[in-house]
Amino acid sequence: xxxxxxxxxxxxxxxxxxxxxxxxxxxxxxxxxxxxxxxxxxxxxxxxxxxxxxxxxxxxxxxxxxxxxxxxxxxxxxxxxxxxxxxxxxxxxxxxxxxxxxxxxxxxxxxxxxxxxxxxxxxxxxxxxxxxxxxxxxxxxxxxxxxxxxxxxxxx
Amino acid sequence: xxxxxxxxxxxxxxxxxxxxxxxxxxxxxxxxxxxxxxxxxxxxxxxxxxxxxxxxxxxxxxxxxxxxxxxxxxxxxxxxxxxxxxxxxxxxxxxxxxxxxxxxxxxxxxxxxxxxxxxxxxxxxxxxxxxxxxxxxxxxxxxxxxxxxxxxxxxxxxxxxxxxxxxxxxxxxxxxxxxxxxxxxxxxxxxxxxxxxxxxxxxxxxxxxxxxxxxxxxxxxxxxxxxxxxxxxxxxxxxxxxxxxxxxxxxxxxxxxxxxxxxxxxxxxxxxxxxxxxxxxxxxxxxxxxxxxxxxxxxxxxxxxxxxxxxxxxxxxxxxxxxxxxxxxxxxxxxxxxxxxxxxxxxxxxxxxxxxxxxxxxxxxxxxxxxxxxxxxxxxxxxxxxxxxxxxxxxxxxxx
Numbered sequence: 001x002x003x004x005x006x007x008x009x010x011x012x013x014x015x016x017x018x019x020x021x022x023x024x025x026x027x028x029x030x031x032x033x034x035x036x037x038x039x040x041x042x043x044x045x046x047x048x049x050x051x052x053x054x055x056x057x058x059x060x061x062x063x064x065x066x067x068x069x070x071x072x073x074x075x076x077x078x079x080x081x082x083x084x085x086x087x088x089x090x091x092x093x094x095x096x097x098x099x100x101x102x103x104x105x106x107x108x109x110x111x112x113x114x115x116x117x118x119x120x121x122x123x124x125x126x127x128x129x130x131x132x133x134x135x136x137x138x139x140x141x142x143x144x145x146x147x148x149x150x151x152x153x154x155x156x
Numbered sequence: 157x158x159x160x161x162x163x164x165x166x167x168x169x170x171x172x173x174x175x176x177x178x179x180x181x182x183x184x185x186x187x188x189x190x191x192x193x194x195x196x197x198x199x200x201x202x203x204x205x206x207x208x209x210x211x212x213x214x215x216x217x218x219x220x221x222x223x224x225x226x227x228x229x230x231x232x233x234x235x236x237x238x239x240x241x242x243x244x245x246x247x248x249x250x251x252x253x254x255x256x257x258x259x260x261x262x263x264x265x266x267x268x269x270x271x272x273x274x275x276x277x278x279x280x281x282x283x284x285x286x287x288x289x290x291x292x293x294x295x296x297x298x299x300x301x302x303x304x305x306x307x308x309x310x311x312x313x314x315x316x317x318x319x320x321x322x323x324x325x326x327x328x329x330x331x332x333x334x335x336x337x338x339x340x341x342x343x344x345x346x347x348x349x350x351x352x353x354x355x356x357x358x359x360x361x362x363x364x365x366x367x368x369x370x371x372x373x374x375x376x377x378x379x380x381x382x383x384x385x386x387x388x389x390x391x392x393x394x395x396x397x398x399x400x401x402x403x404x405x406x407x408x409x410x411x412x413x414x415x416x417x418x419x420x421x422x423x424x425x426x427x428x429x430x431x432x433x434x435x436x437x438x439x440x441x442x443x444x445x446x447x448x449x450x451x452x453x454x455x456x457x458x459x460x461x462x463x464x465x466x467x468x469x470x471x472x473x474x475x476x477x478x479x480x481x482x483x484x485x486x487x488x489x490x491x492x493x494x495x496x497x498x499x500x501x502x503x504x505x506x507x508x509x510x511x512x513x514x515x516x517x518x519x520x521x522x523x524x525x526x527x528x529x530x531x532x533x534x535x536x537x538x539x540x541x542x543x544x545x546x547x548x549x550x551x552x553x554x555x556x
Binding site: 016018022023024025103107141142143144145147148151152153154 | 328363365366367368369389390405408410
């Protein structure tokens with residue numbers, strides 16, 4: 001996804017340029033491994049969902065998500081898997097499910113909700129679901145989680 | 157005792173520093189000048205203006221023993237101000253001495269070392285200038301801490317041993333450096349941070365948990381623990397001896413300043429406009445409450461528009477939502493001076509805007525019993541650190 005606001009590369013005139021990659025610790029897994037993992041998780045999530053275990057499925061998908069360069073496909077798979085979970089959860093179940101997650105997982109969930117809303121076209125399909133989850137999640141975590149989703153350079 | 161509140165100006169207070177006897181205060185009112193005030197009863201009267209900088213003053217520190225003020229500014233300079241008798245008039249005046257900082261970006265933060273023979277200036281030039289006095293030339297010279305800083309340094313704080321220096325930076329890291337200068341320092345005793353400490357030794361490097369700028373750093377009174385607050389709404393306490401690292405993710409807006417009040421407690425404040433209290437030990441840390449008891453009379457004056465009391469997110473029928481709806485459908489503006497419109501914009505905290513600085517004000521028996529805060533609303537407040545009220549039940553106000 002194109003997110004940079006500056007279209008001209010002025011950094012090539014700066015000897016001591018600070019790259020995006022310098023601002024976070026790189027993922028120790030290599031991209032192929034991450035992709036493989038994302039696919040395995042997709043399967044694991046389906047079987048959890050078949051057993052009606054929404055909390056379990058979310059915990060699986062939100063654990064060490066793919067970030068960093070060269071993992072576009074893994075990111076996409078993870079997001080679409082996550083959306084299937086969000087879409088298939090009953091409204092009354094949302095808050096207890098969110099409360100069962102770890103703080104890390106809650107923050108990651110917030111990142112995916114924003115990513116889902118930012119994807120062109122995706123908002124039309126699952127916009128209301130994402131907004132519903134966003135509301136419930138903010139009730140549990142406070143605005144702190146939104147702040148963390150905005151600051152974190154480990155973009156999912 | 158309820159907090160003492162002083163409204164100093166209509167402009168933000170960028171930085172503040174008290175004299176040793178707490179009778180004088182130096183503030184930067186978001187301008188190029190340092191304004192000095194003297195306390196007269198329950199009021200502060202302006203006394204002197206120190207003008208030498210030609211850009212915004214970002215930080216001020218007042219050395220308690222040697223009675224010198226150091227100021228840092230966006231004009232890339234720092235000055236040390238000494239109170240001397242003017243030869244002609246016989247009056248006491250503050251005389252500036254230029255510091256050769258040799259940085260090409262703004263100076264962002266300045267702090268005297270505990271022995272007051274050095275100070276550190278953080279800057280946007282990806283460097284910290286550690287300054288000491290050169291007797292021969294009669295000026296202050298700087299040595300630079302550069303590696304491995306990757307971005308603007310936002311805050312610095314000295315270890316009680318006068319050698320180690322903590323720095324928080326916009327590259328999402330808090331670091332502990334050695335600021336040892338052989339001309340002025342004695343060899344420091346070994347500590348949890350290390351034993352051999354030549355200049356620019358990195359004794360610790362810690363990332364903020366979710367990639368936020370590190371706004372504030374601070375050593376505990378013993379110097380054996382480090383705390384830092386970052387823009388990802390979190391505060392982290394590090395025990396290098398353990399090693400143990402505790403991170404508290406806050407449900408509210410980020411903290412930008414902090415001060416240790418004892419070995420087991422920290423007061424921190426920021427965009428939520430109220431000082432929070434954290435307590436813990438090497439076994440763990442937690443938030444225990446706030447110094448701003450918002451349940452008092454102010455609470456009845458109404459809450460922050462759209463944020464305060466509404467318990468349900470997304471259904472902001474009151475406050476901001478109502479304001480816009482009225483403006484849209486009925487052409488009513490809440491600015492027209494109605495009582496409700498005015499009270500709607502008042503926060504139920506004492507400070508009405510971001511708190512930029514919290515500093516120890518009164519120390520008794522090794523404990524900081526009072527802290528002072530200054531904020532964007534131009535208000536200076538002195539708080540009793542024992543007056544902690546629990547946040548429980550008031551969180552509704554914090555979490556949107």
